[in-house]
């Protein structure tokens with residue numbers, strides 16, 4: 001089998017000579033083990049936090065990935081409270097600092113430091129990923145922020161430039177009709193953006209009755225990618241929809257759907273993924289869902305070592321039919337603490353995403369629980385949208401039961417303008433608001 005673009009990229013990033021043959025799974029694992037040992041040593045020697053956290057760890061005794069998995073975890077609290085202490089280089093070598101405030105959480109924001117080489121590696125990875133989606137001379141609309149150098153939108157544009165494609169940096173979507181007009185005026189063939197915003201654009205597309213032969217590919221990134229949105233985009237744009245998973249802490253790009261097979265190939269050189277039992281911390285075999293724990297073997301500035309992401313996911317067992325040795329992450333990734341007990345069961349944003357984005361004409365929604373009421377604010381079109389949202393919500397077993405017993409009321413508000421239900425790019429949550 002001919003070596004795929006992914007494997008060419010992989011070999012390059014591994015620093016190997018490109019012989020046209022991808023590394024075997026074993027060779028990739030061996031390479032990862034060497035790099036993991038190196039980053040542990042580097043962190044012990046250069047970061048005040050890791051000097052203490054990994055005190056007594058004898059790197060020469062780490063002779064297998066199982067040995068590596070015995071190292072202690074770090075959590076988002078470490079990144080939140082003392083990010084400088086995780087640094088292994090001086091501030092002069094930091095090219096960009098990203099401050100993260102996720103919606104639904106309170107307290108200190110996280111700060112993540114990137115070196116120029118980290119940003120370059122991400123551009124390189126994006127370039128490979130985008131070359132699967134958009135050809136030379138084609139145009140991609142980037143629905144990501146581009147206001148700052150080194151920001152994700154700018155990195156994507158740089159990556160697209162290198163592949164010979166044309167990038168139109170729209171920025172974070174504020175109005176789907178405006179993005180829609182830009183798709184036509186710029187003759188866009190590829191869309192890149194968060195699922196909620198792409199879904200809104202798909203809605204605008206359908207509302208205006210545009211044909212399904214203009215857009216050639218869609219990449220859903222940044223937040224979770226509900227299957228309902230994947231289906232909407234496939235149906236309305238008539239093209240393949242790719243999903244991406246990544247975190248700022250690991251330098252953005254982390255995994256992207258395989259062009260040939262199913263599942264998202266991990267960026268194995270830069271993100272070493274373990275799936276652990278959230279209660280015991282034990283590493284789980286491929287195929288089982290657990291908490292995703294990540295390590296960045298090549299990030300010299302602010303390495304993260306065995307970082308508990310708080311996200312649940314699984315590795316798809318076996319090798320992909322494309323032949324790559326890179327493991328595949330199941331696109332179904334969800335927050336560990338997703339969900340609110342509503343008396344008759346647990347309601348999760350995951351369930352709501354799948355059910356509500358499946359409602360024809362619903363472009364976007366936000367949801368919160370206050371007192372005994374589940375509030376849904378939606379935008380979209382269609383005369384009976386409100387009734388259909390009501391019906392869809394009641395099809396979620398926990399909601400259906402809670403409505404039947406009177407434990408919860410539904411309050412649905414629909415607006416006609418195609419503007420995001422939650423402004424900006426904050427990760428979506430099912431909010432619980434206290435009664436005044």
Ligand SMILES: [Zn+2]
Pocket residue numbers: 258259260261262265320321322323324
């Ligand atoms: Zn594959």
